[in-house]
Amino acid sequence: MRTLLLLCLPFTAVATPLLRTEGVATTAGGVVAYREVHWQRGAGEGAQRLVQYLCPDGQPFARKQMPATASAQARGYTLEDRRSGQLAQVQVTGGAVGIDWKEDESAKRQVNRITLPASAVVDAGFDAAVRARWNDLLGGKDLRLPFLVPGRARFYPVNVVHQGPARWQGQAAQSFEVRLDTWYGGLAPRLSLVYADSDRRLLEFRGTSNLRDAAGKYPSVTVRFAAPAKEQPADRWQVALAEPLVARCSVSAP
DSSP: OHHHHHHHHHHHHHHSOEEEEEEEEEOTTSOEEEEEEEEEESSSTTSEEEEEEEOTTSOEEEEEEEOOOSOTTSOOEEEEETTTTEEEEEEEETTEEEEEEEOSTTSOOEEEEEEOOTTOBOTTHHHHHHHHTHHHHHTTOOEEEEEEEGGGTEEEEEEEEEEEEEEETTEEEEEEEEEESOBTTBOOOOEEEEEETTTOOEEEEEEEOSSOOTTSSOOEEEEEOOSOOEEEOTTHHHHHHHSOOOSOOOOSOO
16 A cells, blocks of 8 residues: 555656746836736646736735636636735636625725626636637637626627737747727727747737736736746745735836
């Protein structure tokens, strides 16, 4: 029995890796607004995930957690932004979405339950949807999906269009455009996304941030993920999860 357990240990470690990748968000003027540290525990699109949002000086001010799921395109999440006071809890169960939303420190909580449409996308599930329909997109088919805007407790139509091949920091990539009717409380310009040809990972996001700035607005940012994910010691997950959030941080350029 002991020999069997020892033989299983290496397999378990390989089957459930802890991966870390980092993105840097900059304003139109090139100023660093914040950094995103993405942790993934396990393999596959539905693996458990944790995102830390860091001030330019490295202190975390917000945290998002996403449980493991069999439906990566539409899974729940929790978000706490200590700087703005925004709180969100989204749960997807039984063909419905439960939303507990607090816009900022002074706002009242909004609790809603709405129907989950077919092919719906929730938060980071958009990324999984693009990869799942990669061949269709490159073949010229537009991707139309209902996207959840939790602050308004409803789904809005999203249209993803392949713009063509691109070069991104010397590597082969594909460019996409995302057209949204609405984005977290206001009209939004079209978003642009760049994905690597080699592994279909997101390289660049250019559009409206999902985090509020010092003026209470959702700023336009460019988030670049220059390096692929790297494996980390398993205990780094708990360290990242336990790190206290700070209440004062300039999310966008003054």
